[in-house]
Amino acid sequence: MKFNKAYSGLIIKLPPSLVNEAWTRLLSRKRNPITKDEASAVNPLVKSFLRHEVNRYQKKLKYQRKSWPIVKNSLYNTDMSNQETQTQNTDPICDHEEEINCQVKKELDSLSRQLLEYNEKTFGSLMQEITKQFEERVNANNKLHSEIEQQKIKLYKAEKLLASLKPQ
Known part of the structure; x- marks a missing residue:
């Protein structure tokens, strides 16, 4: 360029x-x-x-x-007139930080378990059906491949037979 x-x-x-x-x-x-x-x-x-x-x-x-x-x-549009009263009424969070973190982790674990259970209930049968269809298609595909291979062998034998008859 x-x-x-x-x-x-x-x-x-x-x-x-x-x-x-x-x-x-x-x-x-x-x-x-x-x-x-x-x-x-x-x-x-x-x-x-x-x-x-x-x-x-x-x-x-x-x-x-x-x-x-x-x-x-x-x-940043905030009302700054009562800023002193706002800051006086707050409790320091730092003292309880570990306790809060522990509670949040427990809640997250609980929610993730619930989500997994819900997904399993909701999509479990669907996934089983999809897996079953997939396996059926794989089996059908394997049968077709086997049939193709057998037809190739027959074709090869026929060509060989034709080739042996040709010079005579």
């Missing part, structure tokens, strides 16, 4: 991933495809394409900059 040095001013404005993507898109266009040689040389079409990519990238950055303060403010 090599754009001509004449485009370095445009390429600098794009991140490397977009430069690679632009190169790929330029070479794989459905309408008016360009060869690697044409894309590597000075070409007004390539310059126009790169300008378009830079404009798209800059618009994207501008939109992200505009929308970020909205997101940031909504994430």
Whole structure:
């Protein structure tokens, strides 16, 4: 992937991933495809394409900059007037951390056991049926392979017999 040095001013404005993507898109266009040689040389079409990519990238950055303060403010929009009363009424969690972790682990174990039991009840018969069908298909497939092998042996014997009759 090599754009001509004449485009370095445009390429600098794009991140490397977009430069690679632009190169790929330029070479794989459905309408008016360009060869690697044409894309590597000075070409007004390539310059126009790169300008378009830079404009798209800059618009994207501008939109992200505009929308970020909205997101940031909504994430941190809290009422700070009663902050002192909020912090005074909290119990330290660190003292009970091990106890809480133990309770959470027990609950997770219980939930995972329940989920396994539910899945076994719900899908057990389905899995047995699928396994049974699979085994039946494997058996049928093996019978067909055996029959094919027998037919090959018969064909080989017939060819051998024909070959022995031919010179006479």
